[in-house]
Amino acid sequence: MKIAVIGCTHAGTAAIVRTAKLYPDAEITVYERNDNISFLSCGIALYVGGVVKDPDGLFYSSPEHLMTLGVKTRMRHEVLNVNAEGKTLTVRNLENGEEFDDTFDKLIVTTGSWPIIPQFEGIELDNIILSKNFNHSNMIIEKAKTAKNVVVIGAGYIGVELVEAFEMNGKEVTLIDAEKRILSKYLDAEFTDRIEDSLMEKGITLALDEKVERFEGKDGKVQKVVTSKGEHEADMVILCIGFRPNTELLKDQVDMLPNGAILVDNYMETSVKDVYAAGDSCAIRYNPTGKAAYIPLATNAVRMGTLVALNLVEKKIAYMGTQGTSGIKIYENNIAATGMIEVAAREAGLDVAVATFEDNYRPEFMPEYEKATFKIVFEKDSRRIVGAQLMSKVDLTQSINTLSVCIQNKMTVEELAFVDFFFQPHYNKPWNYLNSLGFAAMDAQPASEAEERAARSVKEQTNA
Known part of the structure; x- marks a missing residue:
């Protein structure tokens, strides 16, 4: 089996490493136009700010590592043309200008994204x-x-x-x-x-x-x-x-969103057989809406790249979609979000309600405690959670991962209110803050009079 890979950032690296392990007899060739691979661009600000002293730590693989796996690693090689149906490539060696053709049995397109460059007057100025x-x-x-x-x-x-x-x-x-x-x-x-x-x-x-x-x-x-x-x-x-997908090579050959993001099925295959795609060049299934969307994140990329390898010969593991979960630390504030914010949900035509919850994350008898603020977005009729956000000076951002799972599993705010979480005064209160967020949602938009009474009773007990 002859496998060609175009691009070697997050999705490409994940796909190549897993493919090499699963199919040791395959002939794998990767074409990458840059002189490095697997750079974590999310670490640029940390590098610029001096938090990261050694930039080598921002790379988690290398051409040399891929070569030890038996992969033909062609750095500084740009793919000029792809014939998806005919299974051929035209490639240029950027070091000497030589052009040549190649063939493939399976093609993995992980060409990533590129910053949007507006054509403002003076854009050519230095700095x-x-x-x-x-x-x-x-x-x-x-x-x-x-x-x-x-x-x-x-x-x-x-x-x-x-x-x-x-x-x-x-x-x-x-x-x-x-x-x-x-x-x-x-x-x-x-x-x-x-x-x-x-x-x-x-x-x-x-x-x-x-x-x-x-x-x-x-x-x-x-x-x-x-x-x-x-x-x-x-x-x-x-x-x-912002960013746009790098997909000109497959334009008019595979199905895409209007912005050029490649549409793939649940097994990462494009509309052309044996042509797969993953990462920032792709659209993903956005679970809050169930529709395809363009959400370029490294987390999505590595999952999709791994799934390409697993499904390359036989469709084994389906993509579970994404909530677009993300986090950021700005000065003393730890911030994270998953799914849809209120504004986006309403713009998408969802009939949603929202609730916010603010409280100290652990008991006040502890020597130190901090306030945490949560917001949840959910459908009024189905009660399904579609989004959540949090902010706190103490790091509670892993809680957003829990809420991401809730969205992925189509859980309701009532189910969130009664999920089993542990209690330990170092970490939380007897009613975990996520349980309390569920109750806040029940108070804000009760599903029925009975549930409203139940929510009020629990809230009274919590405040007692």
């Missing part, structure tokens, strides 16, 4: 940098040595983490986003308002609800970002606007 791969991170660190005013465009996870890192390094930092709130795709306003306050308390300028119009510079270097509402001085600009 305007992307934030995606290892080379970008090194460039950011080098340029930051002489930069005083840093502007980050895009208030998603990467952008927010970077402004924190730059502020901690003593830079004057501005965060620009066209949305009215930071992290607006991940968290509702109850949480983002508090994060924005913490950023401003540190002296970070938030230029929200502002659209970038152009960049201005002198002697070929950026000096200013001009927006719809003003101007911001900039010695360096980081673009963190």
Whole structure:
């Protein structure tokens, strides 16, 4: 069996390693246009901020490791053309320009994503940098040595983490986003308002609800970002606007979403037999809606890549879908979310109710305790949980993984209220905070009068 793999980031590495172990007699060739593999881009801000001292730790595999598995590892090789039905590839060696053709029995497409690069006037100026791969991170660190005013465009996870890192390094930092709130795709306003306050308390300028119009510079270097509402001085600009799937090679050959994300079945096979795809180049099944969506996350990528290998010869293990679960730490706040925020659920046409719960996470007789804030989003009629968010100074983020499982298993708020959790004063209260979140939802939108009475009774006992 001859297997070709295009791209070797998270999904590609997972697919290759598992495939090599499962099919030791297979001929596996990987084509990667970069000179490194498996870089954890989520660690860029930690590297920039100096938390990670040794960048080698941000790689969890290497071309040398793949070669020890018997994989033909072709670094600095770019695939120029794919004939999915004809099972052929055209490849260029980027070191010497040589082009050649190859064939495959099975094709694994893990080409990942690339940052969205808007065509603003002045985009070609020096010191305007992307934030995606290892080379970008090194460039950011080098340029930051002489930069005083840093502007980050895009208030998603990467952008927010970077402004924190730059502020901690003593830079004057501005965060620009066209949305009215930071992290607006991940968290509702109850949480983002508090994060924005913490950023401003540190002296970070938030230029929200502002659209970038152009960049201005002198002697070929950026000096200013001009927006719809003003101007911001900039010695360096980081673009963190978002990502698009790298799928041009299969355009008009396999089924895709309008944005180019490849559609796969539950076994990671595309609409063309023997052509598989995984990771940021793909759409995933989003469990809160049951529909295909584009959610580029490393966690999704490694799961999908592993499933490609397991299902390459025989369809054995189906993909379980995702909740898009994520977490972030901004200064002292630990934040995590899973599934749909309230705004997104309503925009998707779901008839939802919400509830929030805030309490000390463990008994007040303990020497120290901290408040934790939770929010849950659920369907009014079915009572099915579709989303949850949390924030606390103590790290309770693993609780979001529990709520992710609840969404995946289509649990109701009533079931959450009575799930069996342990009690130990070091960690929680007799009624676990997740149980209490379920009761808060029952209070906010009771399913029946009987359940309303039950919820009120339990709440009274909890407060006693």
